[in-house]
Amino acid sequence: MSKHKYNKYGPQVTISAKEGLTLEVLALAEKAGAKAGYSTAKEHLYRSIASGSLLNEQQTDELLAAAERAGAAAALAAARKVLDKTLRTSFRPGTYAPPPSSAAPAVPVAAQPSQETRPYSETYEEPLARYMPPISHAEAPRRKVDQHVLTVTRVQKLSEQMVRIIASAPNLDGYRSNGALDEYVKVYVADPALGLVPPYDTRQLRQRLSREQMPRSKSYTIRWVDPVADELAIDFVVHGEPGTVGHWAGTVEPGAALVISPARSKNSVRLDAGYHVLAADEAGIPAISKILEALPEQAQGIALLEVADEQAMFDVKHPQGIELRWLYRDGVPAGRSDVLAYAFQTVTVPNHGLSVVAHAERSTIKTINRICDYWNLNKHSSHISSYWTLREGRLMR
Ligand SMILES: Cc1cc2nc3c(=O)[nH]c(=O)nc-3n(C[C@H](O)[C@H](O)[C@H](O)COP(=O)(O)OP(=O)(O)OC[C@H]3O[C@@H](n4cnc5c(N)ncnc54)[C@H](O)[C@@H]3O)c2cc1C
Incomplete structure (x- = not known):
């Protein structure tokens, strides 16, 4: 035999x-x-x-x-x-x-x-x-642990609510950019009290840790990758407790580990549309900023960016033909303001060649979706998605 x-x-x-x-x-x-x-x-x-x-x-x-x-x-x-x-x-x-x-x-x-x-x-x-x-x-097929462990090298404060974390590792610990404009990753954060060593084998950890003790992972846009310097950057909204990753980003210092998943992406964004309407609160600003940087110089449109107040504005490069309009919540907590939805509703849009990209809190995105339906927007040329959900005093899984 x-x-x-x-x-x-x-x-x-x-x-x-x-x-x-x-x-x-x-x-x-x-x-x-x-x-x-x-x-x-x-x-x-x-x-x-x-x-x-x-x-x-x-x-x-x-x-x-x-x-x-x-x-x-x-x-x-x-x-x-x-x-x-x-x-x-x-x-x-x-x-x-x-x-x-x-x-x-x-x-x-x-x-x-x-x-x-x-x-x-x-x-x-x-x-x-x-x-x-x-x-x-x-x-329960066995898999290798698909995470990349980098070391935070710099933390730059963009505003009171946003920090840019730059991390590096030899060969980026195997991380490969997918080149997509909406490239994003999962960022993993574990409770330091548990002394877990990354990469985290979540399948194994699930067998011995409670749901609350498991490392949390949330989606974050890769702001830029420099494969020559072996560095990448992510812009985080720092929204304090009880947010796990947002809170971690506000306290992290050089030398800490940045644990990320391989690159992901959902949609390819149309850069050649006749008119662009871009809308975001702080969580979506990194993604919108990347689009603004990639648009051709002759691009036309408007970008609506919601932040806490005037002090929270920061530098965003954009083509001259795109009007940059900052919107201030002025004391209203994030996720509770209608300033972005209202501004979106008042935009005058052409009948043809319109592209919309919007990323913000879930209820704002729902309203934006309804407005787009009213505009009869062709959703194939658009990318509208909720980036987070307001939940009073609760962590999100
Ligand atoms: C594809 C994609 C890309 C994203 N890119 C980015 C990015 O580049 N930068 C970024 O900061 N976020 C980004 N987000 C949003 C981010 O994933 C969420 O904000 C996430 O919920 C934060 O996790 P957390 O652990 O800090 O808070 P969670 O545990 O998820 O939430 C705890 C509480 O904090 C509050 N909260 C959560 N997020 C925010 C927020 N943004 N502002 C104010 N309060 C909040 C909520 O009320 C919630 O109940 C992206 C989301 C997606 C889907």
Whole structure:
């Protein structure tokens, strides 16, 4: 019997070619199922986001991970069924000699077969039954920890509410920019009292930490990446407690770790539109600033930027044809002001060639969405999404 090494789901075992094929088929089914589960869930989520997202970032991630696992498990179950049927019908009656003890699988086996030759009737289940424990791992596929750990080198105060954190690492600890204008990452922050060392293996930590103790991760726009200097920058709104990441950003000092996910992006922004309406509160200003810097010099439009007050303005480069209008909450807390939605409503827009990008608190984005519906805006050329949700005195998961 020809032997193959196989270690996909656990310790390496020596198996027959037929068993190897069985396991390969199962592995492929699992991978395809996970992909299908993930993309179906993602598609539905995008639709729900377009109509005003109901889930926060953490919940979205958990849902996608669950869909991925469910897809993998369903595909595995289906593949096992098909393989079981195929093996039952296509094996010729005969005998099965189990491998010699030196080649016995290193994985736990419920009841080791005797060394005697057994009748065919027992053999067709063998590849599936014997590797059941490692295959069942597929319901929670092992992954490498996908985080990059950098060191904060500088902290620049942009205003009372915003800081720019610049961090670096040799080769950016493997972080690769995706080049997208809306490139963003998850920033992970753990409770220092727990003494966790990054990168955080969240799957493992979940087994021993309570939900409240788990490192939190929130989305942040990558402001710029300098691969030559091995540096990147993120602009954080510092909004005090109880916000985890925002609070961390207000206290962080050079030497601290900045833990980020690989680069992500959602939409490609149209830079060639006839007229641009850009709108954001502080959380969306980094993303809008990147667009303003990338727009061609002849671009036309308006950028509405909501900040706390006049002192909170800072330098934002923009083409001459884009009017920059700062809006002040003047004492109204962030997330409670209607200054941005009101200004948005009063903008005069052309019938054609309009592009809208808006990122702000959820209720403001809902209003902006309604105004865009009234304008009959073509949403394909626009990017309107909620960046955070006001929750009184509560942390968001
Ligand atoms: C794609 C994307 C990119 C983003 N980019 C940036 C970015 O570059 N910079 C940035 O600062 N934010 C950005 N955000 C928003 C950021 O992810 C949220 O503000 C996040 O909730 C902050 O997490 P936290 O742990 O500080 O607070 P949470 O634990 O999430 O919230 C705690 C409380 O703080 C309050 N809060 C949360 N966010 C804000 C805020 N921005 N202003 C005032 N109060 C707030 C809420 O009332 C909340 O109940 C982005 C979001 C997305 C989806």
